[in-house]
Amino acid sequence: MACYKIIGRCEINNRSLEGLKSDIHDWIWLQFNLAREADRTVEFASEMYDLADLQASMREIGTKHFPKSPSEDNNGNFGMYFYLLALSGQFEEAVAYLYPFSYVDAVHFALALEYYGLLRPSDPLTADNELRSLDSRGRTQINFGRMLGYYTRDFRAANVEAAVDYLALICLNSDLPGESGRRHANLCHEALRELVLESREFSKLIGDIRPDGHRIKGAIEQRGALVGLSDEDDFVHTVTLQAASFAEETGRTTDAVLLYHLAGEYDTVVAIVSRALSEAIAMDIGESPMVLVPVKPRTGASADGSAEQPAAGSSLSLAAIDDPIELARTMMTMYERDAMFHRGIQEQNKVACRLLLELSSIKALVEARQWAQCLDRDQLLAGHFTGNETSRQMLIDQLRQMTLDLTAYTSQLRYRFPPHLHEALARASAE
DSSP: OHHHHHHHOOSTTOOSOTTSOOOHHHHHHHHHHHOOOOOTTTSOGGGOOOHHHHHHHHHHHHHHHSOSSGGGOSSSTHHHHHHHHHHTTOHHHHHHHHTTTOHHHHHHHHHHHHHTTOSOBOOTTTOOSOSEEEOTTSOEEEOHHHHHHHHHTTTTTTOHHHHHHHHHGGGGGTTSTTHHHHHHHHHHHHHHHHHHHHHOOHHHHTEEEOTTSOEEEOHHHHTTTTTTOSSHHHHHHHHHHHHHHHHHHTTOHHHHHHHHHHTTOHHHHHHHHHHHHHHHHHSOTTSOOOOOOOOOOOOEEOTTSOEEOOOTTSSOOGGGOOOHHHHHHHHHHHHHHOHHHHTTSOHHHHHHHHHHHHHHHHHHHHHTTOHHHHHHHHHHHHTOOOOSHHHHHHHHHHHHHHHHHHHHHHHTTGGGSOHHHHHHHHHHHHO
């Protein structure tokens, strides 16, 4: 009788082998063996059992015999129901069911299915935050992009390049017909843009600077072909400018310098370093020097999980610069060495930055109490050169008289000036 049932599909409504010792795998095999695709208009209703009926049967069994949530799973049976759903071609249902039990496995099964075009993704424009939804024809679909984005939260701070690799896979759906493919590509680009701003790993993601000022491609640009970029420069340039503006607004000077340089905005770089330099010079003598937040270093993860430093001399290493004076001097030296950079900077900005650097040197001499060198540098800066000993002595007498006048004036305004100013004037008068 078992042979008649299998070969002749007898008693199709009773799809079990009664009287024979069998296990779950035998039962599964029988269900698939009895299923046939046929024309319902010519077949008897009692003899119809196709893929849709098989899928409905699997869902019914899952509702009755398998856990619906991790709290109901006591012996790990959820894997068998996922297996049944996948075997019956209900890939979206399978991924959605597996996700709360083991989201890592669900994500990677979804990636494999998506690679072969077997998973139906939801439209990014209309999808909400739910993983599983129905399309206009009542078919199950998976919020593929949102699922990958949530998955990268586990490691995007520790391994941002791995996060780029996963987010780039959203573009597996960019080949869908019509507007849907473009929406998935746009979703991928938006996810990468958010990753750049959130992680602040600009040197890794967008690029770095070589000692000669030329750029090193970042992780996003290296994967340009994978993320559906027909013109890499446009996308990277737009993201770079957005990140640069964000860094400047939040006071991250070194980040802004790196990003504006990578975007080719060399004049803006000089303006930013000049502003930071002027703030450093304006600080009172004796105060703690101004410290910048350095760029996050462009390191990678080695095989043993430790940080891997870039090769020596491979980048400018703005990650090591937290002094605004050093930053300005480094960028100006690099720009003055290459005409490609030099031509993109307004003359007034170049002159202003050079003057500020000279002022910072004079301030350092004042802090070191090297008055003679300070006076020489001051005269040079003003465009006057010390000539003979007579003119030098006249200048000293003039400055001494100015110091005495200031001392007499400030003595009447003792409570309006900080104490260290009176001490400095007193020392200068004594000398």
